[in-house]
Amino acid sequence: MFLSNRVQRMQASPIRKLIPYADQAKKRGIKVYHLNIGQPDIETPPVFFEYIKKYSNKIISYTNSAGLYELREKFAEYYSKYGAELSAEEIMITVGGSEAVTFAIAVVADPGDEIIVVEPFYANYNGFASLLNVNLVPVVSKAEKGYALPENKEFELKITSRTKGILFSNPSNPTGAVYSKQDILRILELARKYDLYVIVDEVYREFVFDGLKPFSVMEFKDHWDRIIMVDSLSKRFSLCGGRIGTFVTKNKEILDMVMKMAQSRLSPPMISQIGSIGLLTLDERYFKEISEEYRKRRDVVFEEISKIEGVVCKKPKGAFYMSVKLPIDNSEKFVKWMLTDFNVNNSTTMVAPLTGFYATEGAGNDEIRIAYVLETDSLKRACNILRLGVQEYNKVREKESEVQETT
Ligand SMILES: Cc1ncc(COP(=O)(O)O)c(C=O)c1O
Structure with a gap:
């Protein structure tokens, strides 16, 4: 067949x-x-299970396609620690970071379009992009340089009329590299020059060592029009099977478009959202x-x-x-x-x-x-x-x- x-x-x-x-x-x-x-x-922290146990409704219902409002508010509070002034409306709960990356690629690129990725990259980006018939164009980071973020000129060599965005994870899976604020800023400025979106996957945000402080692309307020931040609770709270992620942007047009995709898949998992409200009460x-x-x-x-x-x-x-x-x-x-x-x-x-x-x-x-x-x-x-x-x-x-x- x-x-x-x-x-x-x-x-x-x-x-x-x-x-x-x-x-x-x-x-x-x-x-x-x-x-x-x-x-x-x-x-997984016990508070996740405690919140679920306390839940008394007799029906496992759909939630709003963008997720439970209370959870989105909790995320807004949590992101405010990273310099982001977000309303709950600017945060969409997704089925893991995986769905958030898929939404991000789908909203910025058409079939045949290109997204530049920092290579080596999280392998499933390949899967998400090929389902959408979007081509990933790699810019290589090297073992000898500790997989540092490549120079802007390396990105510029790969930009074509079909390039729609730049995607990378920070800290990086698979390399463990952490890009600095200066690195992120130069990518945002490059993206502005060529009118591209910047999709930053921050699933490992808090896991930084040697005195580094976690930070987020969300603190670059002047660039919010082109920033999509992707997040997940899978690794942060050992919640891989909970399937809770977020898609975050302040670009209203993007949010409206992504909402159409979110509505077509109805709802993120309801029970995990309840437990995740508990997880976001945990502190530093x-x-x-x-x-x-x-x-x-x-x-x-x-x-x-x-x-x-x-x-x-x-x-x-x-x-x-x-x-x-x-x-x-x-x-x-x-x-x-x-x-x-x-x-x-x-x-x-x-x-x-x-x-x-x-x-x-x-x-x-x-x-x-x-x-x-x-x-x-x-x-x-x-x-x-x-x-x-x-x-x-x-x-x-x-x-x-x-x-x-x-x-
Ligand atoms: C960089 C990165 N992004 C996204 C994901 C997707 O995770 P999930 O869909 O469980 O949130 C992973 C999982 O390993 C990852 O390493």
Whole structure:
């Protein structure tokens, strides 16, 4: 039967497609350390469940398509800490940050249009864009430079008459890079020069280390006409399954258009919205504690990974990811091999190949992403296994090529 080109062109999740190999390893009795996926192991704060328990209505109804007003008000209060004067009307509750990014791309770009992304980028941007037949045009950030935000001239080289916006996450998934206020301002000014939208995905906003203070694109008041801020509670409160995100802008025209899309999917999940009202009563102490935990984990991973001969990795300053360059020929092959052919005392480590986080063909073949979503002892063990795996993988490859040369 006929299937659309759209879905056939869509790439499978680069992380999830290797899961069957992990499942098979587990069936063989191998313990797999999962550093491949951004599912935090930290508990969802109890206040989420308390608010739901208190809820007495007997019907799980739709809510307003833009979300519960009380939750939107709570978000406005929370965003005011980041210098944003927002009304509840300027905040739309979405089904995770994923829906907010999809809405953002859909509202600014038509099929065939282009959005510039900072590469490597959150892999599912590919999926959202290809569903909308929008082309992602990459501007590359480099491991050697700590995946710093590329210079404006790199962006300018990619701007065409079809470019509609610039999209990136800050702090970055998959690199953990944190872009500074000056970086963001220069992108906003560039966007003004070329009349583009700037879509900033701030899902990891609070997870910044080494004395950095969380901030938001929302504080640049003079640029609000072209800013779309995307947010989510998935990572901040370990609420991945709650599916609560936000789409935020002060551009009234955009809000009206996005409301049409929101209405067509009726409502974000009602019960999660009730619990999320509770989550937004938590204060700085919560974020401090969690950030400190991730900072510790980052340090452990960085120390262990630095022991790998030939690794290229600068200490990232945010999120809970680290992208590293390894002396390997093919990251996807390597990740698979770690699951099918390698273990240390019946344990192995699964990471994400970075190939799927690039739009550029062939890029990421010698890079992986590590999500430090386990406690420190497990991380130490997992990184050690990874180090031994890299050594062994290269030995096996050398032997294979010797055999090929002699035959
Ligand atoms: C940068 C970034 N944006 C958006 C998302 C989407 O998350 P959700 O839809 O769970 O809010 C993720 C999830 O990993 C992410 O890392």
